[in-house]
Amino acid sequence: MNEARSQILGSIRRALKRGPLPPEKAAAIEARLRDPKPNLIPARAGGEAKAVIELFSTMAEGAAATLTRVKSAREVPGAVAEYLASQNLPAAFVMAPDPELDAIPWSERPTLSIRRGKTEGADQVSVTGAFAAIAETGTLMMTSGPDHPSTLNFLPETHVVVLPASKVVGPYEEAWTRLRAKHGGSLPRTVNFVTGPSRSGDIEQRLLMGAHGPRRLHVVLIEG
Amino acid sequence: MQSTTRAFKANVRKAIVEPGLQKALGMMKTGFQVRRLAAVEKLPEFEQLRDQARDIKNHVLENLDFYLERFERKVTEAGGKVHWCRSAEEAREAILGICRGVGAKTVTKGKSMIAEEIALNDFLEEEGIEPIETDLGEYIIQLRGEPPSHIIAPAIHLNKTDVIDAFQKAHTHLDPNRPMEEPTALLEEARGVLRPKFLAADVGITGANFMIAETGSTIIVTNEGNGDLTQILPKAHVVLASLEKLVPTFEDAATILRLLARSATGQEFSVYTTVSTGPRRPDDLDGPAEFHVVLLDNGRSDILGTEFQDMLRCIRCSACLNHCPVYATVGGHAYGWVYPGPMGAVLTPTLIGIEESGHLPNASTFCGRCESVCPMRIPLPKMMRHWREREFERHLSPPSVRAGLAFWAWFAKRPRLYRLATGLAARLLGLFGRAHGRYGWLPLASGWTRGREFPAPEGQTFMSQWRKRSRA
Numbered sequence: 001m002n003e004a005r006s007q008i009l010g011s012i013r014r015a016l017k018r019g020p021l022p023p024e025k026a027a028a029i030e031a032r033l034r035d036p037k038p039n040l041i042p043a044r045a046g047g048e049a050k051a052v053i054e055l056f057s058t059m060a061e062g063a064a065a066t067l068t069r070v071k072s073a074r075e076v077p078g079a080v081a082e083y084l085a086s087q088n089l090p091a092a093f094v095m096a097p098d099p100e101l102d103a104i105p106w107s108e109r110p111t112l113s114i115r116r117g118k119t120e121g122a123d124q125v126s127v128t129g130a131f132a133a134i135a136e137t138g139t140l141m142m143t144s145g146p147d148h149p150s151t152l153n154f155l156p157e158t159h160v161v162v163l164p165a166s167k168v169v170g171p172y173e174e175a176w177t178r179l180r181a182k183h184g185g186s187l188p189r190t191v192n193f194v195t196g197p198s199r200s201g202d203i204e205q206r207l208l209m210g211a212h213g214p215r216r217l218h219v220v221l222i223e224g
Numbered sequence: 225m226q227s228t229t230r231a232f233k234a235n236v237r238k239a240i241v242e243p244g245l246q247k248a249l250g251m252m253k254t255g256f257q258v259r260r261l262a263a264v265e266k267l268p269e270f271e272q273l274r275d276q277a278r279d280i281k282n283h284v285l286e287n288l289d290f291y292l293e294r295f296e297r298k299v300t301e302a303g304g305k306v307h308w309c310r311s312a313e314e315a316r317e318a319i320l321g322i323c324r325g326v327g328a329k330t331v332t333k334g335k336s337m338i339a340e341e342i343a344l345n346d347f348l349e350e351e352g353i354e355p356i357e358t359d360l361g362e363y364i365i366q367l368r369g370e371p372p373s374h375i376i377a378p379a380i381h382l383n384k385t386d387v388i389d390a391f392q393k394a395h396t397h398l399d400p401n402r403p404m405e406e407p408t409a410l411l412e413e414a415r416g417v418l419r420p421k422f423l424a425a426d427v428g429i430t431g432a433n434f435m436i437a438e439t440g441s442t443i444i445v446t447n448e449g450n451g452d453l454t455q456i457l458p459k460a461h462v463v464l465a466s467l468e469k470l471v472p473t474f475e476d477a478a479t480i481l482r483l484l485a486r487s488a489t490g491q492e493f494s495v496y497t498t499v500s501t502g503p504r505r506p507d508d509l510d511g512p513a514e515f516h517v518v519l520l521d522n523g524r525s526d527i528l529g530t531e532f533q534d535m536l537r538c539i540r541c542s543a544c545l546n547h548c549p550v551y552a553t554v555g556g557h558a559y560g561w562v563y564p565g566p567m568g569a570v571l572t573p574t575l576i577g578i579e580e581s582g583h584l585p586n587a588s589t590f591c592g593r594c595e596s597v598c599p600m601r602i603p604l605p606k607m608m609r610h611w612r613e614r615e616f617e618r619h620l621s622p623p624s625v626r627a628g629l630a631f632w633a634w635f636a637k638r639p640r641l642y643r644l645a646t647g648l649a650a651r652l653l654g655l656f657g658r659a660h661g662r663y664g665w666l667p668l669a670s671g672w673t674r675g676r677e678f679p680a681p682e683g684q685t686f687m688s689q690w691r692k693r694s695r696a
């Protein structure tokens with residue numbers, strides 16, 4: 001293996017007609033990697049907080065996600081219960097063990113049956129938070145960790161995401177900057193960017209929803 | 225994958241008269257092309273992003289050794305392992321080693337063209353490990369025992385009835401009289417069959433759209449979510465990637481991601497873009513316990529520093545295939561190896577040799593649409609011309625072509641004689657062809673007239689008409 005490594009590097013250097021990168025050049029690239037700068041960010045991702053939230057909701061719906069808005073965390077249990085009823089789904093779900101979700105007064109809706117943890121595929125519905133949401137394309141960003149098992153984003157047929165408006169940013173870069181600030185050098189194992197529910201175009205190029213991941217992606221947006 | 229590229233001409237003759245294939249290919253224009261255009265028009269910065277994306281990749285290629293070492297260091301720091309592989313064989317062995325290490329019986333696979341390139345499935349089967357393709361299109365063609373015909377829509381050559389057939393044969397545990405007419409029923413069936421396989425797999429293998437040097441992360445992009453179930457459920461996640469997939473930072477990946485989905489399917493963004501860094505952390509509730517990156521060279525370092533280097537910028541978006549009149553006529557299988565269309569016509573000779581694949585760079589009308597839609601601004605037609613030149617220099621083109629070109633060159637260097645002869649020919653062809661306006665057959669041009677008619681000239685050559693005009 002080490003032989004393969006040195007041969008590959010050697011053949012690259014031969015092709016580039018040089019030896020290992022001179023120290024000053026290597027240092028310059030290192031510096032760039034330590035302090036990454038964004039490239040061109042599309043103008044559409046800019047704008048006031050309110051406009052950014054509007055853009056997020058338009059783009060998410062454009063990607064076939066659905067969205068309801070509530071005024072406070074108190075209204076979330078009702079919104080979730082109503083959504084599940086509207087889809088003829090049972091009032092039961094697996095929820096990410098996330099302190100932010102725990103702070104929601106779920107007990108005010110005693111009909112909801114909630115299990116906390118990861119899923120092995122038997123749960124029809126999951127409820128999670130999100131690390132951020134990206135308005136540019138209506139994308140949710142979710143990070144794995146003890147408070148958010150990644151299986152919740154993929155195995156259940158219906159994924160409900162509780163999203164405080166403060167988490168909505170314009171471009172991907174801004175979300176990633178927040179991630180770096182929170183985690184420093186070591187990223188979570190999995191960062192999922194999710195734009196709408198799962199789909200496939202593999203049969204006669206027709207768009208079919210609900211391939212291997214969730215058929216439905218629903219966002220409960222907490223404004224204010 | 226065994227190449228049938230030498231048989232390109234025979235493959236084409238079969239493909240153009242195959243009604244099922246022609247029907248399937250007919251849908252491409254209204255699909256990919258229209259959607260790409262709509263998506264591009266919604267992003268005014270698209271052209272500038274193309275320039276930046278090109279520059280990012282060029283920078284990486286110029287410093288590829290540095291970035292690879294940097295990437296490896298970060299993967300290791302995150303608890304993963306990089307396996308350097310010079311050849312397909314080394315990559316297969318590395319993967320086998322990982323599978324043996326966890327006692328794997330079944331392996332789920334996300335879509336990966338590199339896995340096709342190293343013929344991974346056949347190899348794993350021989351070793352007693354069952355590979356299961358999980359992308360719907362890949363799953364369908366795996367059942368049919370055929371290779372993909374498109375780099376992002378592997379089953380694009382098939383119609384619904386082909387899928388029904390394949391599922392009837394493979395899913396014998398289901399009621400043979402079940403309704404299968406609706407495509408949604410087929411999707412549902414595949415989802416049902418594959419779900420337990422995801423849960424039971426010991427190893428999950430995905431490709432990578434990007435590797436990030438800054439963090440040692442890899443990125444995959446899918447619409448189905450199959451690549452995610454493939455990597456978070458098994459014990460080990462293996463990423464199979466070729467050297468040139470590196471980008472420096474997440475910001476650089478974001479720039480190219482803005483081009484990728486729009487160029488490929490015309491989506492604003494793919495449904496799932498997933499960044500994976502190392503194995504699961506101690507307090508994570510799920511995720512793979514091992515993370516491996518199998519880093520494949522397989523001839524790529526030889527392309528660096530040559531006139532084909534630009535090809536290493538390719539992000540496999542498929543826009544060049546989707547806009548290619550040749551691809552749209554013959555489909556992907558005719559190209560005879562892993563990579564079809566314009567990108568394949570340039571890449572295949574670099575990977576399996578021009579001797580094997582000399583037909584491919586010739587399978588072009590030079591209309592230039594591939595280059596005009598390529599998000600990475602890869603000059604595909606120019607590179608196909610380079611291949612033709614090399615082929616000629618190395619005496620690989622057929623004797624009739626060489627003799628014809630030599631004759632023409634002799635003629636063209638004698639302008640007066642040339643003008644006289646072409647003038648005469650134009651007049652004669654004009655005279656005899658006047659009645660019909662075209663020729664169904666011409667001596668020495670039967671290859672051309674077999675599939676189309678030769679319009680009869682108006683009687684004068686372009687040069688002589690031009691001269692008359694400038695005199696007037």
Ligand code: SF4
Binds near residue numbers: 598
């Ligand atoms: S050559 Fe360009 S258009 Fe073709 S697949 Fe590669 S990046 Fe896309």
